[in-house]
Amino acid sequence: xxxxxxxxxxxYRIAVLHGGPGAAGEMAPVARRVSRLAGVLxxxxxAASVDGQIAELAACLxxxxxxxxxxxxHSWGAWLGxxxxxxxxxxxxxxxxxxxxxxxxxxAATILQTxxxxxxxxxxxxxxxxxxxxxxxxxxxxxxxxxxFARADAYDPLPPEAxxxxxxxxxxxxxxxxxxxxxxxxxxxxxxxGELLRRARSLRCPVLAIHGEHDPHPVAxxxxxxxxxxxxxxxxxxxxxxxxxxxxxxxxxxxxxxxxALGFGDACADA
Numbered sequence: 001x002x003x004x005x006x007x008x009x010x011x012y013r014i015a016v017l018h019g020g021p022g023a024a025g026e027m028a029p030v031a032r033r034v035s036r037l038a039g040v041l042x043x044x045x046x047a048a049s050v051d052g053q054i055a056e057l058a059a060c061l062x063x064x065x066x067x068x069x070x071x072x073x074h075s076w077g078a079w080l081g082x083x084x085x086x087x088x089x090x091x092x093x094x095x096x097x098x099x100x101x102x103x104x105x106x107x108a109a110t111i112l113q114t115x116x117x118x119x120x121x122x123x124x125x126x127x128x129x130x131x132x133x134x135x136x137x138x139x140x141x142x143x144x145x146x147x148x149f150a151r152a153d154a155y156d157p158l159p160p161e162a163x164x165x166x167x168x169x170x171x172x173x174x175x176x177x178x179x180x181x182x183x184x185x186x187x188x189x190x191x192x193x194g195e196l197l198r199r200a201r202s203l204r205c206p207v208l209a210i211h212g213e214h215d216p217h218p219v220a221x222x223x224x225x226x227x228x229x230x231x232x233x234x235x236x237x238x239x240x241x242x243x244x245x246x247x248x249x250x251x252x253x254x255x256x257x258x259x260x261a262l263g264f265g266d267a268c269a270d271a
Contacts, residue, residue: 019075102221212240
């Protein structure tokens, strides 16, 4: 399967899901760290619709994983994990939402404003211009927008060499903007209609939300809508932005939380 990376040795009972949509490869550092303890799958989503990505993920897990799996999803990947677990409950044993986007439009209303306020004025204007391209945004533009927002999203980021961010070339590294343009409007419509939250509230597996307190995506937008789930926990991380494993202060607490949730105690801290 060309759109799947395997880390560590089988059995593969854990899978990490990247954000974006279209940010394939961003979870490689997490997969590598956890693979010191157990086999990890890193699916790279290529389908150009929400339903397509759900089906693609489910097929990948049924083909390569030892089921049921623990899904660790970042940002959009958290939503994808929710949708997959809701539609295919037999293949997901637990769900870990890392820096999930909010589940209601009300909670999402401040994200862009917060990001722009953290950028220099010229950077904010550039970000708005890139957003204004809409479906015409190309891969270079998406990468630049991601770079700007990553700066706004971070609290105290580690330098790239310390964060172990280097990853192998993507099998489809020329299609990420097209994937974003196709998938994100559908995902946003699911949230606006309430369907995304309905799917989340239908979950029966344990759900853990790990969320940076400095993340422009407000932690209340995840923890409040899901609070009534029977097996739900929300753990805010202080001094942490949108990507915990890249944060100087939150990196090790994040990996300890992740290891404990996956059943390894705090072994990831020492792995």
